[in-house]
Amino acid sequence: MKLWILVRRELALAFGRSANVALPLVFFLSLVILFPFGIGPDPQTLSLVGPAVLWAGPLLGTLLALDSTFQPDVEDGTLEVLMTGSTPLEVVVLGKALAVWVGTALPLVIVAPIFGMMLSMETTALTGTFLSLLAGTPALALFGTIGAAVTAPLRRSGMLLSVIILPLLVPTLIFGVGAAAGYGDAALPFRAPFLLLCALSLFAAVLAPIAGAAAIRALR
Amino acid sequence: MKLWILVRRELALAFGRSANVALPLVFFLSLVILFPFGIGPDPQTLSLVGPAVLWAGPLLGTLLALDSTFQPDVEDGTLEVLMTGSTPLEVVVLGKALAVWVGTALPLVIVAPIFGMMLSMETTALTGTFLSLLAGTPALALFGTIGAAVTAPLRRSGMLLSVIILPLLVPTLIFGVGAAAGYGDAALPFRAPFLLLCALSLFAAVLAPIAGAAAIRALR
Amino acid sequence: MSNWFQNLANPTRFMALSDKLLPTFALLGSALLAVGLYQSFFVAPADYQQGETVRIMFIHVPAAWIAMFCYALMTASAIGTLVWRHPMADVSARAAAPIGAVFTALALITGSLWGKPMWGTWWVWDARLTSVLVLLIIYLGLIALWRAFDDPARSARPAAIVILVGSINLPIIKFSVDWWNTLHQPASVFRMDGPTIHPDLLWPLMIMALAITFIFLSLHLLAMRNEVLARRVRRLEQRAAARGPTSRSQNDTRVHA
Amino acid sequence: MNMTSHAGLELRAEGLSKSLGSSHLFEGVTFTVKAGGLLVVRGTNGSGKTTLLRMIAGLLDADEGVVQFNQAESSLKAIDLDAAIHYFGHHNALKTDQSVRANLVFWRDFLGGTGDLNEAATRLDIAHLLDLPVAALSAGQKRRAGFTRLLLAHRPVWLLDEPTSALDQTSTGIMEGLVSQHLQAGGLAVAATHLPFLDDQATTLELSSFSAGSPDSDPSAGDGW
Amino acid sequence: MNMTSHAGLELRAEGLSKSLGSSHLFEGVTFTVKAGGLLVVRGTNGSGKTTLLRMIAGLLDADEGVVQFNQAESSLKAIDLDAAIHYFGHHNALKTDQSVRANLVFWRDFLGGTGDLNEAATRLDIAHLLDLPVAALSAGQKRRAGFTRLLLAHRPVWLLDEPTSALDQTSTGIMEGLVSQHLQAGGLAVAATHLPFLDDQATTLELSSFSAGSPDSDPSAGDGW
């Protein structure tokens, strides 16, 4: 219940006072549009890069959102109140991660198939990418939240962030596009990378609250 | 001279802050991982999309840094002092843009050839892409700074900022990839798009300070 | 002329003037539309190459023109905002954006409906098509920008700056077919050496274009009137809130219900 | 959590010491605040008032010493720290782009409070500002809006860091009244401030008098560092 | 810009009015501050003190009225606003992750000042804090560090928004002394505050007495809104 209160607040902050829900859609559109300009209009090539492009959207969106996950709370005193409240910090961290996922990644995942079609992707490829995104983006948001929690208080932490996030992100991305490519392609595996992706997200859901809360407690 | 003071300070801040330098690199690397794993290892296709990916990295990565170009200054009172100072706001905006370019875009351009090799690109293609990036990324940073100035008073504006900036960056991308493809390819032009790219960057260097300063003045 | 401009610049006089203009425009628009639609669907001949699908043109082309015209209008308004700083210029631009977005979407939809029989695909990443899509993004981005500020007075100039900078996309749309070799038709109506389109098709097209222009103008006036009223309501609400601080006590339950 | 359950509440600090970086802030700070009591911490800028409050709130660990919350009747069981404290720091914990109302509703719900928002806002004279974004408020109005949180969820212990900074005289009086009421209802409070604050009811802790001499000159002594 | 060149400086405000959103803050605010003069703006929270200072600084446009800086000898030529003002607002304009020194060096260079950093820091008693990141400073120390900027580059007009908030008594005295010196050197200052501030030298502007009645009820009157 506290979780829900937190998530709702984070979402309200993320969407701003005007509650612009269409924004993720336009964001993704403006991102997808770049690739035909760069790669050229050939549908064959475009459909090949489709899964990667569809993964790039939620990835960029998540990274954009992470920047304002903990840092503002440190600055405006919110974190102090969150820490002296009766709600476990694990719940707070989970709430932040959930909000990043629901508010940023999920809308992008939902509209991804539309943009896949514009990139001439076929139905099987679309389905595969969609499923892999659904399974993998929670891991992006959760791992990202760990990074945000660890680096929020320490201000001089440029490289620290990449050192923390990268090793966690890379397997997610690899299994993600791997599963996307494998769906409906007899020569490539789908089940294995997909299950690994799910496992990563589950693992992240356990790890992130614990690690994130520990990082914040370390502020003391 | 004031410009240099500003740029130096912005760079010091950027390298101290977690998000500005590290996140764009993380994102760029992620893109470079996504594409080979998404497309498959075929060097032919990979090198085809290479220039586009190398352009997408700096282009999108810069967005991650732009988010915190003006907004912190609004919050901590720095902008008030900048605005009451004797230095024209145009210089301030140009300084911010320069710092974004030097602190974020340039490092991405520098690592681009390395990432290009991971995408099986050949030396001529690498050189062409590198040159086009060098000529074109200033335009990215400058147009981006306009967007940042316009959204300065807004919090968590990452997505909105992207939506506003990305359409403005389309011409830069077209000429950039065009020049990259034309280098070392007898059938395609290099000079024309490359010069256009330089022209765009120059034009942006004139436009961005004026437009950005106007946006900041509009805060009154 | 300057008097007319001053009239427009004052909201009250704008309301009075638009009150008279609006019915005229709306009537003209609907009458022309009736004629135009009749002409396009029953009088104009089917194309010997394209068959009946050519009739999509009578919607598609005017919609595409208006999509660009609307942005041009917003650009003019943006200059008004930046130079004369008059709120009515912002009202004009802000009212135009959603209408422009709708016409752009219309051009895209009719275009891709036409594209399926003509090119065999709904969508290609052709320069013109993509630049129209970019125009749509600009419209949507501007709408989002306006909505992100809670005080219209604060969003006016930032939006105007984005409009102006974004206007470089207009020539790109217009000339993309000439600059890049693409699938899309090059200009056949507005070109230096006169129209190349058959007069039997040209006439209905021009009537439709005129009709849709008037409909656009009516919509724009209507939206501007709405915007003026909305800002007045906003002011009244704020004043009421300032006078009766406790009058909102019931609202609390609504928020956390 | 019910008010009356804290009837015999007591906050005890014993031998608190803290160094930050090179500065040895204070040593051996010991005090007890009973239910209904107010401790006003005074001291020059940088003497460690904020540091002390954060230590009491559990936001910072002491180098030495302990902080305890006891129920006087059964001092065996330390009170659950989690739901005992309101920390009102230098920052107001308000999101500037949200309305005052949205901020306060969030805090009330998150802290599990049941206070009446409109009543609380009226008490602090911000009822007419509830629907403004916090960014539009003046400095003093922000401070009052931040303080409203304390009335929305009940906590027996109030830790106030310069609560009346930026406030005009009327508002200062209002806030003093609210703290006074809190004390009468069996709560307790610790406030750090440079301004007069309920001076008739308060016990004063002069932090400067606990300042340690120069830090140990032999770094290898003591804990081995 | 040289100190003596402002000998006959004068700041004049005439008929300043401002509404923000629904609140009609003040109307017809008129005053003149001559070289060597200090105007202390007083008023309840939200009465518009900050708004007024921002208007003088050119950070906000007035609805009506004008602000002018004149050189008394040749009042024909308004002074270049750009290099005339130090605005010291509620925020300290310090980047928390940089050291105090880095912050101050930046401001000195950016504002084209020639002040001696160590001397200025010593005057505000923050010399020992110069190499700490601003984040480590206490509230009062931050305020003093922010104020140091004013000593590093000369500006004839100081606009101070609650300059002594968060300061202890000693520091308040120090800051009053510095402002006093600035006035003696031919500068002028406008300060908004709730606390006593150089009350013997200051002229007081009670902002609440300029508050307008209730705003117009007919929105279509006047400017048409």
Ligand code: HEM
């Ligand atoms: C989604 C797809 C399409 C888009 C976004 C689009 C966009 C546009 C635009 C912006 C114009 C106005 C150009 C100007 O005035 O210079 C235009 C005109 C026109 N379009 Fe399309 N179009 C699309 C598909 C098509 C298709 C499939 C056809 C038929 C083959 C077509 C035929 C025309 C014709 C004949 C004109 C008039 C050209 C002139 O006279 O200037 N369009 N379209």
Ligand SMILES: Nc1ncnc2c1ncn2[C@@H]1O[C@H](COP(=O)(O)OP(=O)(O)OP(=O)(O)O)[C@@H](O)[C@H]1O
């Ligand atoms: N890393 C560090 N190295 C040296 N000194 C430090 C470090 N971090 C904090 N300090 C010092 O610790 C003290 C913290 O004081 P604190 O914020 O508790 O003061 P305060 O009594 O609340 O002051 P104020 O009245 O100004 O709010 C300051 O003197 C600060 O300079």
Ligand SMILES: Nc1ncnc2c1ncn2[C@@H]1O[C@H](COP(=O)(O)OP(=O)(O)OP(=O)(O)O)[C@@H](O)[C@H]1O
């Ligand atoms: N959009 C708005 N709608 C209504 N009122 C507004 C709006 N924006 C600002 N205000 C009001 O304008 C006033 C701004 O006051 P200002 O910050 O100048 O006060 P101040 O005298 O400096 O107060 P303090 O002593 O608290 O610093 C506040 O009363 C605020 O509520």
Ligand SMILES: [Mg+2]
């Ligand atoms: Mg303190």
Ligand SMILES: [Mg+2]
């Ligand atoms: Mg104020």
